[in-house]
Every structure is written in structure tokens, then in C-alpha cells.
Amino acid sequence: NAGVTQTPKFQVLKTGQSMTLQCAQDMNHNSMYWYRQDPGMGLRLIYYSASEGTTDKGEVPNGYNVSRLNKREFSLRLESAAPSQTSVYFCASSEYDRENGYTFGSGTRLTVV
């Protein structure tokens, strides 16, 4: 029972490089989310996907793109990484049609130098 799986766990990028963070869930959840976590700022929503085939911007979408590949997978892409994108990124999933907590992955620690 894996829950939410994120890859990679750690990544170092040079400014301007691109990369994709992968997320997959095996709980048959409809909704998926990408958050970033910075010291003293809690968790801020980057993008979310309420259901397969839809994506929407969250609080801090600039510099990111997402793809909801299928019901299980939701990826986050940095096209041209900047030092300001150094952060810990968390993927989460939840049921759509009833109040419920989110299930989080273990995170990707990204450093942009």
C-alpha cells in the first residue's frame, strides 16, 4: 500500500536547467496537488488537478507547468530553474466528492544553484 510516491527524493539543478518531478498515487483518488514548502511559509499550492483531464493554478504557479497524465499520475515541470525555486516539493492526493484529508508523498528536495 504505497500511497503517494514521489521521485526523485533529491535533486540539484543548475540555473536554467529543466526537470520534471513525478508523482503517482494508488488510492484511486480523483484530485491531486503540488505544494512547495519553504521555511516559515508553510505549504503553498502550486497547481492542482481536481480530476483527470483538468489542471488549475494555485497560489504560486509562476515558473511551473503540470500534466495530469492519467488518474494515477501528476507531474510538475520546471522549464528553466531559478534559485528561487529551491524548496521541498510535496505531491498530495484526495477524494474529490467528500471532505477528507490529503495524503502526502515524502517530498522532493530541490536545490537550484
Place this chain on the structure above:
Amino acid sequence: GENVEQHPSTLSVQEGDSAVIKCTYSDSASNYFPWYKQELGKGPQLIIDIRSNVGEKKDQRIAVTLNKTAKHFSLHITETQPEDSAVYFCAAILSGSARQLTFGSGTQLTVLP
């Protein structure tokens, strides 16, 4: 949009004492309030939640209270143990179709032996 404020940002207690973390929210339509615990190097994990039609909920040593009139809710941990040391986040659901959680900025709880 929803705004969630959490305090204190750090809290140290002696083992066996109680700990209280408080949050306020701005959107009176919010109706679901979860609390998450994040241990070092891991993703947040749901520990307790409360819905707007309930004033208090308990689960062993953990309790959450909700005051809808004042728009604040609190986490209470009794008989604290060293393993309670972690970062705790409150959150509130922004009313809307995607049920996006808005998080507080977190409280670092340290239980001193």
C-alpha cells in the same frame, strides 16, 4: 481567498505537559479543518480533523476545538511525549469545487525530556 494564521511558530514543553497550538481562518464558509504532523524528512501526515458542525473532537491524547463564531480552532496535545516533537500544520478548506486546503505556517513543537 482563504487565509490561515497559526501561532506560535515554536513551542517547547516539558514531557508530560500539555501543548496548545492555535489557528484562525478568514473564510467563514470554510467547513473542514485538518491538522497535520510532519516529522523530519517526511511529508505531512493527517492526525485529526474537525468539521464545522462539531465543536470538539478527541482522539486519545489529541483534541481539536472549533469556534466558528470567532473563526478559530486549536490543537491540544496532553501528556506530551518526545515522539510528539515535530512540525504541526493547521489547514482549512477553501469552499469551492476543488476543495483546496490552505495551510498555516506551521508550529515546531519540541518536547523536552
